[in-house]
Amino acid sequence: MRQSHIKELNPFLRSFLYIVGGEIAIYVGMELLKSKSEDITDEDITENIKESIEGTDIDFEPDDSEILKLNTVRKTLYKLYSEKLAQFRRIRDKSTGWFIYYWWHEFDLLEEILLEKKKLIDGKLRDRLQFEQNNYFFICEKCQESNKKYNFDEAFELNFRCPDCGDPLEAQDNQTIIEFLKNKIALIQNIKISVD
């Protein structure tokens, strides 16, 4: 039941938080979302999560009696910060001299971050496709395990003979990989990233 509101998290955000910092990052992310109108301290985040998992099997500190340490939450917040998903400001507590950290989320940037990653993958696939389309390879069928490929110029230099065994080099059909790459690119194009 406690899990239910967490499942309402946008699936992209949820996955991304999980990748960044594991299960605890999802909980921290939820607390940041809940305190949208007001920045929240790491202490309060820790207390809120502890309260919400009390009486469940969830234990973020399996090695000792505590269920969640402030330090674990801090580490998670810094992970989110380094992924540009959270920000903080700090204020010195006049009575103790310690800094108090107030946190807020920057989840609105997630769409941008994901689109950036998508663009990067798309670019890599297109480069590879262009490379495959521009390069016709020759292989030796007998020495196939060696995985050696020769482009036209190299094969020409070798008189279309395998330098290892002397058998003729055969033109390799890279249509399969070209099709594979085209499908991948189409697939990525069709992924709709929406964080709303």
Ligand SMILES: [Zn+2]
């Ligand atoms: Zn050979």
